[in-house]
Amino acid sequence: xxxxxxxxxxxPDDSAxxxxxxxxxxxxxxxxRPKRGTSCPVCGNxxxxxxxxxxxxxxxxxxxxxxxxxxxxxxxxxxxxxLKLVGSxxxxxxxxxxxxxxxxxxxxxxxxxxxxxxxxxxxxxGGNWTIADSGSTNGTYVNGAxxxxxxxxxxxxxDKVRIATLDFTVQ
Numbered sequence: 410x411x412x413x414x415x416x417x418x419x420x421p422d423d424s425a426x427x428x429x430x431x432x433x434x435x436x437x438x439x440x441x442r443p444k445r446g447t448s449c450p451v452c453g454n455x456x457x458x459x460x461x462x463x464x465x466x467x468x469x470x471x472x473x474x475x476x477x478x479x480x481x482x483x484x485x486x487x488x489x490x491x492l493k494l495v496g497s498x499x500x501x502x503x504x505x506x507x508x509x510x511x512x513x514x515x516x517x518x519x520x521x522x523x524x525x526x527x528x529x530x531x532x533x534x535g536g537n538w539t540i541a542d543s544g545s546t547n548g549t550y551v552n553g554a555x556x557x558x559x560x561x562x563x564x565x566x567x568d569k570v571r572i573a574t575l576d577f578t579v580q
Contacts, residue, residue, distance in 0.1 A: 410422055411424070411442065411443060413427040413429060413430060413432070413434065413443065413487060414434070414435075414443050414444055414445040415427060415430050415468065416429050418430070419511060421445040423463065424443075424459065424505070425458075425459030425460050425462065425463040426459055426464075433458055433459045434459040434504065435447070435453055435456035435457065435459065436456060436457045436458075436459060436462040436479055437449040437451070437456055437457075437578075438454055438457055439452045439454050440452055440454075441492070442454055443459070445447060445516055445517060446516045446517045447466065447502065447514065447515070447516075447517060448493070448501060448502040448506070449500065450498065450499050450500055450517055451500070453493050453495070453500035453502065454498070455502065460531045464493035467568050468548055476551040478537065491503070492538060492564075492565075492566060492579055492580065493580050494570055494577035494578070494579060494580075495577060495578070495580050496575065496576050496577035496578055497574075497575040497576055497577065499515075499517055499518075499521060499575070501515050501517065501575070501577070503531055503538050503579075504531065505531055505532055505533055506530070506531060507527060507529070507530050507543070508528055508530070508531065508543075508572075509524060509525055509526050509527045509528035509529070510524045510525060510526045510528065511527060512523075513527075514531060518572070518575075520573070520577060521574035522575060523546075523547045523574045523575075524545075524547070524572060524573045524575070525543070525544075525545035525546050525547065525573070527543050527545075527546060528542070528543060528545045528549065528572060528573065529541055529542045529543050529549050529556075529572065530543060530561075532561055533564070534561060537563050537565070538563070538564050538565070538579075539561035539562060539563050539564065540561070540562055540564050541556065541558075541560055541561040541562065541566070542554070542555075542556040542557070542558050542559075542560075543558060543559070543561070545558075545573065546573075547573035547574065548573065549571065549572070549573075550569075550570065550571035551564060551568055551570055552568055552569050553569065553571070557574055565579060566579050567579060
């Protein structure tokens with residue numbers, strides 16, 4: 410038996426959907442447990458829908474394809490790295506969209522009372538990730554500077570991001 414991450418009821422451990430609330434479970438391929446959201450808060454892997462998991466398609470996804478570039482030093486292989494916000498007990502994979510306590514790209518934040526309902530937006534501009542505050546009460550910060558509402562600010566690996574009371578490092 411496992412606990413549904415949505416309604417917290419105990420259900421059979423081979424379920425694709427919760428018998429109690431009816432929601433499709435999202436499974437972590439590494440932890441092999443159902444979780445809420447789109448990425449596992451423990452290991453950071455992308456979650457797999459219950460139907461794929463149950464059909465045996467839930468193995469860990471292959472590594473991203475390498476990017477090959479050529480320059481003065483010859484052909485160089487660089488791996489494409491997925492950026493994540495890591496900290497405050499969460500691992501949030503960067504993806505485009507709005508976030509906040511009411512849902513969006515990171516439903517995990519719904520439990521934090523200091524995150525505004527419509528807190529901010531993650532986007533991409535010219536191949537770079539950006540974060541913008543949506544006029545939240547407790548603010549969004551990058552490297553200690555509070556963001557003005559609606560202003561997309563670039564973020565990269567190593568940056569410190571604060572969403573309300575939650576502190577993260579971009580990795």
